[in-house]
Amino acid sequence: MGFDTNFLDLLASSSPTPGGGSVSALSGTLAAGLTSMVCNLTIGKKKYQEVSEELIGVLQESEELRQRLTHLVNEDSKAFDRVMEAFRLPKETQEEKEVRSHQIENATKGATRVPLEVMEKALRVLELSQVVAGKGNPNSISDAGVAALLAWSAVEGADLNVEINLSSLKDESFVKGARTKCEEIKRRAHAILNEVLPLVRSKV
Amino acid sequence: MGFDTNFLDLLASSSPTPGGGSVSALSGTLAAGLTSMVCNLTIGKKKYQEVSEELIGVLQESEELRQRLTHLVNEDSKAFDRVMEAFRLPKETQEEKEVRSHQIENATKGATRVPLEVMEKALRVLELSQVVAGKGNPNSISDAGVAALLAWSAVEGADLNVEINLSSLKDESFVKGARTKCEEIKRRAHAILNEVLPLVRSKV
Numbered sequence: 001m002g003f004d005t006n007f008l009d010l011l012a013s014s015s016p017t018p019g020g021g022s023v024s025a026l027s028g029t030l031a032a033g034l035t036s037m038v039c040n041l042t043i044g045k046k047k048y049q050e051v052s053e054e055l056i057g058v059l060q061e062s063e064e065l066r067q068r069l070t071h072l073v074n075e076d077s078k079a080f081d082r083v084m085e086a087f088r089l090p091k092e093t094q095e096e097k098e099v100r101s102h103q104i105e106n107a108t109k110g111a112t113r114v115p116l117e118v119m120e121k122a123l124r125v126l127e128l129s130q131v132v133a134g135k136g137n138p139n140s141i142s143d144a145g146v147a148a149l150l151a152w153s154a155v156e157g158a159d160l161n162v163e164i165n166l167s168s169l170k171d172e173s174f175v176k177g178a179r180t181k182c183e184e185i186k187r188r189a190h191a192i193l194n195e196v197l198p199l200v201r202s203k204v
Numbered sequence: 205m206g207f208d209t210n211f212l213d214l215l216a217s218s219s220p221t222p223g224g225g226s227v228s229a230l231s232g233t234l235a236a237g238l239t240s241m242v243c244n245l246t247i248g249k250k251k252y253q254e255v256s257e258e259l260i261g262v263l264q265e266s267e268e269l270r271q272r273l274t275h276l277v278n279e280d281s282k283a284f285d286r287v288m289e290a291f292r293l294p295k296e297t298q299e300e301k302e303v304r305s306h307q308i309e310n311a312t313k314g315a316t317r318v319p320l321e322v323m324e325k326a327l328r329v330l331e332l333s334q335v336v337a338g339k340g341n342p343n344s345i346s347d348a349g350v351a352a353l354l355a356w357s358a359v360e361g362a363d364l365n366v367e368i369n370l371s372s373l374k375d376e377s378f379v380k381g382a383r384t385k386c387e388e389i390k391r392r393a394h395a396i397l398n399e400v401l402p403l404v405r406s407k408v
Binding site: 004005006007008011012013014015016019020021023024026027029030032033034036037040041062063066070140141142143144145146147149150152153156157160161163164167197200201204 | 208209210211212215216217218220223224225227228230231233234236237238240241244245266267270274344345346347348349350351353354356357360361364365367368371401404405408
């Protein structure tokens with residue numbers, strides 16, 4: 001199967017990207033992949049005929065989420081690199097200072113939007129992992145559990161990356177809006193994890 | 205940077221390996237990689253001279269753990285495949301039945317030992333992530349937080365994989381020993397996560 005160790009080596013290096021933001025998105029990708037796997041090990045089997053149709057829908061959505069989250073792994077690193085570029089702009093004259101400050105603010109908003117989207121998408125993956133934990137092939141129950149754990153970690157990890165960017169923004173209404181969204185997503189994710197894990201443990 | 209999407213495609217497919225066991229090990233690998241990154245972004249910088257020597261030690265250990273956990277990503281799939289092979293052995297005669305049953309028991313023990321080691325190694329990564337959250341470059345505090353989240357998920361995810369294997373084993377003393385070990389590791393991991401996350405949140 002051969003797992004890509006280049007990404008892992010680059011992660012561990014002194015290069016700040018890829019970092020925790022990309023890894024949070026990746027955690028969501030892995031959760032979506034496991035959710036799809038449970039669907040694929042359930043759909044079309046006579047024993048699970050009743051749930052096949054529903055899980056075909058789940059599979060389609062988890063595959064879309066997996067694709068989007070895989071894209072966000074790279075987007076997070078790019079957005080961070082753009083913030084670093086803005087910091088390197090000249091700041092000799094008053095005009096340069098203003099342009100630089102404006103660019104930093106804009107790039108930082110961009111670097112906030114990526115983990116915010118990761119949170120939204122990972123929350124949805126968590127919801128789907130709950131469906132497959134309840135209705136999927138019970139032989140794959142531990143896979144559904146790992147999916148839930150990694151989707152939750154993706155939500156929490158991306159939230160840390162939203163927070164660290166918000167702390168340097170000046171636009172208070174943007175900050176307030178983002179924070180309200182994060183709190184709501186985290187609250188919901190925590191509630192679902194606390195339902196899925198006991199369900200999974202009762203079945204392993 | 206290009207993340208290996210082959211692994212992700214194979215994960216999502218109807219092939220049972222790689223599955224949740226491999227992904228749990230991978231989660232630990234990613235946590236170790238982020239811990240190493242925080243060390244690399246701290247060591248040698250004048251501002252963090254005081255902690256450099258300690259973090260050189262942390263880096264060395266987290267890199268060893270990363271290497272071992274990367275190896276366990278594949279080992280978990282191989283161990284699962286060996287269980288499947290044992291199930292496919294002939295079971296016509298009484299002797300065949302006994303050989304098969306013995307082989308299944310042995311292969312299942314092997315498939316238990318891999319996630320048990322993942323739990324041990326990931327717990328150690330979690331401990332190291334706590335050190336870097338406290339002493340590493342504060343610009344990387346969210347990376348330390350994501351490392352802690354993924355190390356914890358690796359512990360919990362691998363535990364589900366230990367449990368699912370233990371449930372089919374006959375050797376009661378093996379089962380009891382493994383369960384005691386898991387409980388102890390999970391208890392410790394939970395306690396550390398509850399210390400690291402508030403520390404990280406106070407710094408972002």
